[in-house]
Every structure is written in C-alpha cells, then in structure tokens.
Amino acid sequence: MGTLHKVCDTQDLHPGHGRTFSVGGRSIALFNVGGEYYAIEDECTHEGGSLGEGLLRGNRVLCPWHGAEFDVTTGAVLSPPADYAVSPFRVVVEAGEVKVELP
Numbered sequence: 001m002g003t004l005h006k007v008c009d010t011q012d013l014h015p016g017h018g019r020t021f022s023v024g025g026r027s028i029a030l031f032n033v034g035g036e037y038y039a040i041e042d043e044c045t046h047e048g049g050s051l052g053e054g055l056l057r058g059n060r061v062l063c064p065w066h067g068a069e070f071d072v073t074t075g076a077v078l079s080p081p082a083d084y085a086v087s088p089f090r091v092v093v094e095a096g097e098v099k100v101e102l103p
Helices: none
Strands: 003-009 017-023 026-033 036-041 055-057 060-062 069-071 077-079 091-094 097-102
Touching: 003 017, 003 026, 026 097, 036 091
Parallel strands: none
Antiparallel strands: 003 097, 017 026, 026 036, 055 060, 060 069, 069 077, 091 097
C-alpha cells in the first residue's frame, strides 16, 4: 500500500475538467468526471503531451499534442497514436480534500 498525498480541494476542480499537479515528485493528471475524481500519469505514452491539459469528454481524455485518447478511470489507451496505457492512481476524497495514493 502506498501513501496518500493531498492534491487539492474538491472545489478546485470542476466537473468535466482535468488539471496537472505535482505530487510526491511526480506529475499527475487529475480529472473530475461527474463529481468522481480519477488520477493517471500525466505524460502521454506517445510523445509526452500533458494529459492534464487535454480535452475531457466523459471518461476519455484527448492528448493535446497528437490526439491519443485514454480512459481516465483505468489509464487504458483507447486510440492511437499512443500504444501503451498510463498508470492509474487510487483517489480518496475526505472532508472536501482530494488525495492520491502513490506507491
């Protein structure tokens, strides 16, 4: 089991949006999908675009550089040009704080 790190308050990330955060020395993309929070590695596996800066459609994020799509709930790659998934991270919401578990 890893360590929980506070990322932000729930009010800092509105539904339908994502954002990049530096957490425990890592770059994490955090998304609010209808009030549920999901975290994945921020770097696209194609050429390193920031997924936290991508367009969020439902549970899919579009890499802003070349359009690869990832499932923010699992990190799975859904369309090219990326070939590999990104790692997901467990998210815990407690007392209005969004926390991410890192190994």
